[in-house]
Amino acid sequence: MDLAFADTDEAFRLEARDFFEQRYPKDILDKVRRGQSLGKDDLVRSEKAYYAEGWSAANWPQEYGGTGWTVTQKYIFDEERERAGAPSVVPMGLLYVAPVIYSFGSPEQKQRFLPGILSSDVFWAQGYSEPGAGSDLASLQTSAVRDGDDYVVNGVKIWTSQAHYADWIFCLVRTSTEGKPQQGITFLCMDMNTPGITVRPIIGIDGGHYLNQVFFEDVRVPVENRIGEENKGWDYAKYLLTHERTSYAHVARKKMDMARLKQLTRTVTADGGTLADDPEFTRKLAEADVALAALEMTVLRAIAALSSGEAPGNESSILKIMATERAQQVTELFLELGGLYSAQFVTDRSRPDWNSNSGIPDWISPSVANYLFTRAQTIYGGATEVQKNVIAKQVLRLP
Structure with a gap:
């Protein structure tokens, strides 16, 4: 594999870097550095800054407003975004439902939904998981019964990210109980202002x-809000999930975290020296470096495959x-580095002064919050155990 970037790619890197240094909202970067939760206004302003550059829809086809970037340029942009500390786009609209709409929706649905998603004027949520249907998503029970030109929907969705901000929600609903569970699921879009929809908050263990x-x-x-065919929603959901699972890598962010860890080891004392001199902690850092290098190579292989025109598939589970x-490995190292200070954690991350504990280094509370947040990463979007089953069956072709 040739790991060198072309001159045109390096020129694009400088263009992206200049954008984050000169034209991206500085107050949002400050909030991210403090570990403060971003509100809807922050998220919308961030996405509109991307939109003003024509950069909000990196993965869309150009005919619908996509950037036309190569997969290498997408990778470079994400590197520069994470280097600057800027948030990515909220994925539910731009990364998740939009590809389903432009791939399987009617011309009228594309015209109706895509412009608002592209400009971030319309905020979306994803209604997949239920109290009894998480990793086993096919067991979902939220029902949609046809009544003339409408579906009547009853049920509950849970762990619904950003639903308190959302204008619309796309949901998997059950329209048939015949045959295999996967065969009776339909993909519906709903206006969150529709009577009968209630949103209740769940505060995460990290305080967000x-x-x-x-x-x-x-x-x-309305039936016109159904994407594709009735009872075919499982196929559209699988298509969406392959896009979701390829968006987790964040290699540049992890590299920056590792560099910060190594810097901090030279300042944190232990047994009369610093942790930089501690062989056990140094070993853990080295193991994390090797594992991160393996992740980066896997991402680059995926980029090479995409450059050849291959769509993301079951290998996205890897x-x-x-x-x-x-x-989780990197955030655990931060937690260990913080020692007993890590036990003193303020959970209300919406306050500008949330990280102002006197006498505690300012990197401690954000590190604890990140550690707590990443506990869920091996669960949401398909639990690790389920992904291993996918790899065994669909990639390794094991019985």
Whole structure:
């Protein structure tokens, strides 16, 4: 593999770097550095900054407003974004539902939904998991019964990211109980202002409000809001999940975290010296470096495959496992580095002064919050155990 970037790619890197240094909102970068939770206004302003450059839809076809970037340019842009400390786009609209709409939606649905997603004027949530249907998503029970030109929806979705901000939600609903569970699922889009929809917050263990529980009680949804065919939603969901699972790597962010860890080891004392001199902690750092290098090579191989025109497939499960386990490995090292200070953690991350504990280094609380947040990464988007089954069956072709 040739790991050198072309001159045109390096020129693009400088263009992206200049954008984050000169034109991206500085106050958002400050909040991210403090570990403060971003509100809806912050997220919308961030995405509109990308949109103003024509950079909000890196993965879309150009005919729908995509950037036309090569996969290498997408990789470089993400590197520069993470280097600057800027958030990525909220994935539910731009990365998840939009590819389903432009791939399987009608011309009218494309015209109706895609412009608002592209400009970030319309915020979306994803209604997949239920109290009894997480990794076993096919067991979902939220029902949609046809009544004339509407579906009547009843049920509950849970762990619904950003539903408290959302204008619309796309949901998997059960329209048939015949045959295999996967065969009776339909993909519906719903206006969150529709009567009968209730959102209740779930505060994460890291102190952030990202998650929610969403209740549907006799919610009437026009049939025209169905994407694709009735009872074919499982096929569209699988297509969406391959895009979701290839978006977890964040190699540049992890590299920056490792560099920060190594810097901090020279300042944190232990047994009369610093942790930089501690052979056990140094060994753990080396192991994390090797694992991160393996993740980066896997990502680059995936980029090479995409450059050849191959679509993301079941191999995305490999990336999902590697990326989320590396995230946990790095945040565990920060937690260990913080020692007893890590026990003193303020959970209300919406406050500007949330990280102002006197006498505690300012990197401690964000490190603890990141550690707690990454506990869920090996669960959401398909648990690690489920991904291993996918790899065994679909990649290794084991019986």
